Amino acid sequence: GGTIGIIGGGQLGRMLALAAAPLGYRVHVFDPHERPCAADVAADFTSAAFDDVAALERFAASCDVVTYEFENLPVGPLATIADKLRPGTASLAIAQDRCAEKAFVEEAGGRPAKWRAIDGPEDIAAAVEALGLPLVLKTRRDGYDGKGQAWLRTEADIAGAWDTLGQRPLVAEQAIRFDAEFSVVVARGADGALAFFDSTRNVHVDGILHRCELPAGDLIEKQVGEARRQAGAIAERLGHVGVLTVEFFACADGPLVNEIAPRVHNSGHWTIEGAATSQFAQHIRAITGLPLGSTALRSQEVTMDNLIGDEIHRWPELAADRQAALHLYGKGAARRGRKMGHVTRLG
Ligand code: ATP
Ligand code: MG
Numbered sequence: 001g002g003t004i005g006i007i008g009g010g011q012l013g014r015m016l017a018l019a020a021a022p023l024g025y026r027v028h029v030f031d032p033h034e035r036p037c038a039a040d041v042a043a044d045f046t047s048a049a050f051d052d053v054a055a056l057e058r059f060a061a062s063c064d065v066v067t068y069e070f071e072n073l074p075v076g077p078l079a080t081i082a083d084k085l086r087p088g089t090a091s092l093a094i095a096q097d098r099c100a101e102k103a104f105v106e107e108a109g110g111r112p113a114k115w116r117a118i119d120g121p122e123d124i125a126a127a128v129e130a131l132g133l134p135l136v137l138k139t140r141r142d143g144y145d146g147k148g149q150a151w152l153r154t155e156a157d158i159a160g161a162w163d164t165l166g167q168r169p170l171v172a173e174q175a176i177r178f179d180a181e182f183s184v185v186v187a188r189g190a191d192g193a194l195a196f197f198d199s200t201r202n203v204h205v206d207g208i209l210h211r212c213e214l215p216a217g218d219l220i221e222k223q224v225g226e227a228r229r230q231a232g233a234i235a236e237r238l239g240h241v242g243v244l245t246v247e248f249f250a251c252a253d254g255p256l257v258n259e260i261a262p263r264v265h266n267s268g269h270w271t272i273e274g275a276a277t278s279q280f281a282q283h284i285r286a287i288t289g290l291p292l293g294s295t296a297l298r299s300q301e302v303t304m305d306n307l308i309g310d311e312i313h314r315w316p317e318l319a320a321d322r323q324a325a326l327h328l329y330g331k332g333a334a335r336r337g338r339k340m341g342h343v344t345r346l347g
């Protein structure tokens with residue numbers, strides 16, 4: 001038993017809280033919003049800003065261990081509760097800055113797309129010169145679900161891009177012609193043990209994950225071994241404790257790293273029904289110092305479909321489908337592009 005603190009009150013925090021209960025833990029959620037969806041399933045909830053150091057310290061004092069479900073958090077304030085924090089601030093600092101992330105991946109022996117840091121509008125033309133077109137510009141910080149990205153396809157797209165993306169530090173990435181996308185969801189225990197989940201084929205539409213599928217197909221299966229080596233090296237180099245996700249592009253010449261998430265991940269939601277231990281239970285085990293659970297498959301065939309925006313209105317039909325495991329996040333307004341729930345099918 002004991003109390004686990006979760007910073008961030010979104011659906012990942014909610015599913016972590018639900019997974020903590022069977023292991024006997026209470027959960028205390030910390031989030032700036034009034035009533036985030038994770039607070040509904042937690043014993044305690046603090047509504048305060050992420051940089052409110054006094055509130056963070058009180059929160060940490062009420063918990064045995066603190067984790068986060070969201071990486072766009074201010075590192076300085078979190079450093080004040082570093083003794084309770086798993087994973088630590090190193091994982092956070094690297095994953096929240098796309099340039100630091102890519103440099104770190106390279107040091108760890110991974111291969112990102114060719115990239116350039118963009119600190120001003122004049123750097124964009126230089127990046128086009130160096131990387132060629134098409135390329136994608138991404139805000140260095142704070143992006144998720146494809147937000148804060150702009151594609152440059154022709155020279156004419158260069159001029160407006162700096163303003164369109166809010167005059168913020170960016171990274172330019174070469175466009176990758178990948179054959180498929182997959183991710184490695186790995187847990188690293190407090191003792192350094194690694195446990196890998198199977199890698200699904202991940203299908204994105206407009207930068208948002210729509211579907212995960214197992215079997216993932218020959219190409220991904222051939223590249224998973226190398227991708228696991230890279231993800232394991234990244235987790236070790238970060239001293240990461242908990243679940244870590246590395247997104248990959250499967251290319252003709254091997255896997256390229258897209259990005260790192262220092263947390264449970266949408267592409268691991270299928271593990272709730274599809275694996276012996278879910279990614280959420282695994283994360284709770286890792287951060288509390290329990291042995292990692294089995295990642296064995298419960299079915300060779302798994303699909304996970306996100307319910308995005310209006311798709312949530314399909315819920316009555318999905319609730320009646322006896323092959324479907326329906327998850328609704330209780331998030332309120334079904335805004336466009338918002339992840340409202342998901343549905344998993346086995347076999
Ligand atoms: P997430 O919600 O996964 O954190 P994000 O906003 O950080 O999303 P990315 O993962 O960088 O966005 O990009 C979203 C998707 O856009 C990728 O999964 C991929 O389909 C496409 N994409 C991103 N970068 C590139 C690239 N360099 N070349 C080709 N496609 C790309
Ligand atoms: Mg991302």
Ligand code: MG
Nearest residue numbers: 145247258259
């Ligand atoms: Mg991504």
